[in-house]
Amino acid sequence: MKRADFRGLNLRALWRGLLRGDGGAGDRIVPPTGFTAQLTLFSAGAMAFLAVFALALALATGRLADRWSNQLAQSVTVRVSAPLAQQEAQTQTVLQILRTTPGAGQPRLLPDDEVAELLAPWFGPEMPVDALPVPALIDLPIADSDFDSDGLRLRLEAEAPGAVLDDHTQWRRPLVSAATRLKLLGVVSLLLIAATSGAMIVLAAKAALAANGQVIRVMRLIGARDLTIATAFVRRFTHRAAIGAGGGTLLGMAAVALLPDMQAAGGFLTGLGFQGWDWLLPLLIPVVAAAVGFFATRWAALRMLRSVR
Amino acid sequence: MQDVGFGYHGGAELLSNVTLSLQPGMFHFLTGPSGSGKTTLLRLLYADLLPSSGRIQAFGHDLADMGRDDIATLRRRVGVVHQDTQFLDHLPVAENVALPLNIAGQHVDMDALRDLLGWVQLSQQARALPPELSGGERQRAALARAVILSPDLILADEPTGNLDWDMSMRLMQLLIELNKSGKAVMVATHDLNLIRATKAQVAARVLRIAGKSLQSAGADL
Numbered sequence: 001m002k003r004a005d006f007r008g009l010n011l012r013a014l015w016r017g018l019l020r021g022d023g024g025a026g027d028r029i030v031p032p033t034g035f036t037a038q039l040t041l042f043s044a045g046a047m048a049f050l051a052v053f054a055l056a057l058a059l060a061t062g063r064l065a066d067r068w069s070n071q072l073a074q075s076v077t078v079r080v081s082a083p084l085a086q087q088e089a090q091t092q093t094v095l096q097i098l099r100t101t102p103g104a105g106q107p108r109l110l111p112d113d114e115v116a117e118l119l120a121p122w123f124g125p126e127m128p129v130d131a132l133p134v135p136a137l138i139d140l141p142i143a144d145s146d147f148d149s150d151g152l153r154l155r156l157e158a159e160a161p162g163a164v165l166d167d168h169t170q171w172r173r174p175l176v177s178a179a180t181r182l183k184l185l186g187v188v189s190l191l192l193i194a195a196t197s198g199a200m201i202v203l204a205a206k207a208a209l210a211a212n213g214q215v216i217r218v219m220r221l222i223g224a225r226d227l228t229i230a231t232a233f234v235r236r237f238t239h240r241a242a243i244g245a246g247g248g249t250l251l252g253m254a255a256v257a258l259l260p261d262m263q264a265a266g267g268f269l270t271g272l273g274f275q276g277w278d279w280l281l282p283l284l285i286p287v288v289a290a291a292v293g294f295f296a297t298r299w300a301a302l303r304m305l306r307s308v309r
Numbered sequence: 310m311q312d313v314g315f316g317y318h319g320g321a322e323l324l325s326n327v328t329l330s331l332q333p334g335m336f337h338f339l340t341g342p343s344g345s346g347k348t349t350l351l352r353l354l355y356a357d358l359l360p361s362s363g364r365i366q367a368f369g370h371d372l373a374d375m376g377r378d379d380i381a382t383l384r385r386r387v388g389v390v391h392q393d394t395q396f397l398d399h400l401p402v403a404e405n406v407a408l409p410l411n412i413a414g415q416h417v418d419m420d421a422l423r424d425l426l427g428w429v430q431l432s433q434q435a436r437a438l439p440p441e442l443s444g445g446e447r448q449r450a451a452l453a454r455a456v457i458l459s460p461d462l463i464l465a466d467e468p469t470g471n472l473d474w475d476m477s478m479r480l481m482q483l484l485i486e487l488n489k490s491g492k493a494v495m496v497a498t499h500d501l502n503l504i505r506a507t508k509a510q511v512a513a514r515v516l517r518i519a520g521k522s523l524q525s526a527g528a529d530l
Contacts, residue, residue, distance in 0.1 A: 029408070031399040218395050220357075222409040222454065223385035225378050306377070 029215060029232045033208065037240055040204050044244025044289055045251070047197045051190055052252025052282050058186025059281070060272040065179030068172060074142055075168075076149060078107075081135040082162040091136045094163045097155060098140050103147030110137040194292055197241070201296040205237050209304050216305070230301035234294055241293030245286040253282050313363035315349060322361065323349055325521040331462060331495060336488045336511050338504045339497040340526065341518035347497040350518065351464045354495070355387045356380045368461070385413055388455030392467035394447060396439035396454075402426070403435040406453045413458060422457075429453045429483060445476035452483055456492075463487060465496045469503060477503055485511045 078098065082090040091109065098107040110118075112130060115137060149167045156163040209216070219229045256273045274281070310329040316322040323346045331337065331354075339347050352358045353365060356372050365372045367383055375383065396405045403426060407417045426432050429449035434442060442450060448468055455463060465484065469477035481496075481503065488494045488511060498504065507513055515526035 225381040
């Protein structure tokens with residue numbers, strides 16, 4: 001694009017055009033087109049609605065990945081399996097080892113009722129834990145960075161062969177990886193929505209330019225520059241994209257706000273939506289939509305106008 | 310215009326070796342049979358077409374060296390009236406007439422606009438939409454739009470083609486008035502009676518396109 005093209009980038013006029021319903025006097029050269037206008041508004045609104053959900057997904061999965069990553073990295077579990085007669089002694093030995101491990105916090109032996117709670121999804125609530133050879137479970141918080149899980153694992157192997165250290169890495173990694181990919185998917189969705197919106201606006205602008213051949217001929221005849229003609233269409237489509245996206249964004253935010261609270265029922269969906277200052281982020285969607293409308297229409301209009309003398 | 314030739318889509322030349330100079334205050338008629346290239350010649354003059362050969366200079370600049378924006382600026386110094394002049398049909402006549410001022414970024418003086426509409430006898434139609442105008446009213450509105458920027462050159466392509474004799478003479482009278490104020494005027498027409506009637510009022514030179522070239526029509530009119 002030639003530098004000269006930006007001479008017409010009048011941000012004040014653009015802002016006025018966005019605020020005014022008719023887009024200003026310059027916009028009047030383009031005849032009102034009800035059906036096309038409604039389609040552009042609807043498309044921008046629908047895309048903004050989807051963008052709100054993609055943004056919510058990206059933010060929620062980002063939080064999920066961080067939470068899983070942080071919470072699970074803050075503790076390890078030691079499982080002690082031994083014949084019934086030696087179980088108590090082995091457990092005490094392991095607890096002693098854990099208490100003297102550098103970087104480790106205070107170990108806590110999970111009582112039978114907590115173990116039963118953990119096993120309830122598989123065995124039901126009435127399971128008699130004490131009647132089963134269930135291993136003892138010790139939760140060990142990690143107090144500081146001195147903690148060496150590999151060193152502790154070797155020490156347990158040597159001093160308490162029935163004890164197994166689980167630092168949650170085996171199942172934490174795929175979960176964090178899945179959450180990270182979901183976040184990436186949300187971001188890619190946002191980019192795709194922006195690109196699709198741009199493509200739709202280019203098509204709509206081209207259709208409007210083609211349908212307004214008479215306007216272009218008249219404007220050329222009386223000495224209008226390409227940029228002047230293009231700007232009339234640009235303001236019109238920027239205005240529509242911003243208004244449509246504003247409506248779609250508000251509807252999307254309302255829908256996200258009305259999502260059922262999954263805190264108690266489902267762990268995976270917990271927190272899907274916006275939290276705190278995150279609620280301000282969707283408000284950028286109409287601004288981005290206006291920018292997409294501005295540049296897409298400008299590109300399409302100048303390209304088309306330059307192709308004909 | 311120096312040794313200009315032109316053929317559509319690079320095909321056979323419609324005009325060949327055309328040389329023409331339009332000076333301020335001159336009145337020209339351009340005549341010739343239909344399809345002889347009158348409209349093409351006018352389009353070359355306002356840079357709607359570029360010549361296949363030769364050079365066209367306008368206001369001291371070679372059209373071949375001018376960019377798109379320069380040509381747009383040039384057109385603000387050339388008022389064009391077509392037989393089937395187009396307007397922005399969704400805007401009232403007054404806004405259509407004032408459009409060149411808006412495009413040029415100039416202030417629209419409403420009194421001057423009213424005077425101009427009065428001059429072309431369209432005061433009553435100022436708020437009408439172009440499709441509501443008669444043929445004569447459209448031509449006068451086109452003339453008002455063509456002259457609102459006070460151009461140096463006025464090109465009219467068969468401006469009276471759809472008009473009766475009285476209305477044609479009224480339009481020509483307006484062009485004569487503009488010419489007397491120093492504007493160069495070129496009117497393409499094949500109406501010899503119109504040429505004769507106009508020549509009775511103004512010193513007009515008559516050019517004829519014949520055999521792809523431009524000739525002086527002489528005294529046979």
